[in-house]
Amino acid sequence: DIHFPECLPDLGRVEISSASILEMAANMASSVLRRAVGRAVAPAAGVVKPVAMPSPVARCFATTKAASPETPLMHYTATQQATSSINHRIFYVNVVAMVLVYDLGSSMLDI
Numbered sequence: 001d002i003h004f005p006e007c008l009p010d011l012g013r014v015e016i017s018s019a020s021i022l023e024m025a026a027n028m029a030s031s032v033l034r035r036a037v038g039r040a041v042a043p044a045a046g047v048v049k050p051v052a053m054p055s056p057v058a059r060c061f062a063t064t065k066a067a068s069p070e071t072p073l074m075h076y077t078a079t080q081q082a083t084s085s086i087n088h089r090i091f092y093v094n095v096v097a098m099v100l101v102y103d104l105g106s107s108m109l110d111i
Helices: 018-045 080-109
Strands: none
Touching: none
């Protein structure tokens, strides 16, 4: 027997028979099946049109700038600021790696 809190109004007792539950389940299953069949049949009924590739003139890619970089990578020399920034980031990666190695080593060696 289900007891509801006093703050909810008493709507009386609702009787649900097993036949009505089976009927609701059958209705839901038929609805789902009907939708699935409808979605599967709809694309097959229409004529599939071939997809036309866009012409190169219609594309607006790299019309104002060259696709290659301004400075080729083989001739690139990093500025002092870029080098410092990369070294700064690598320093923290090395610190984390050394702490990890120390922690794993001390746990294996039981020091």
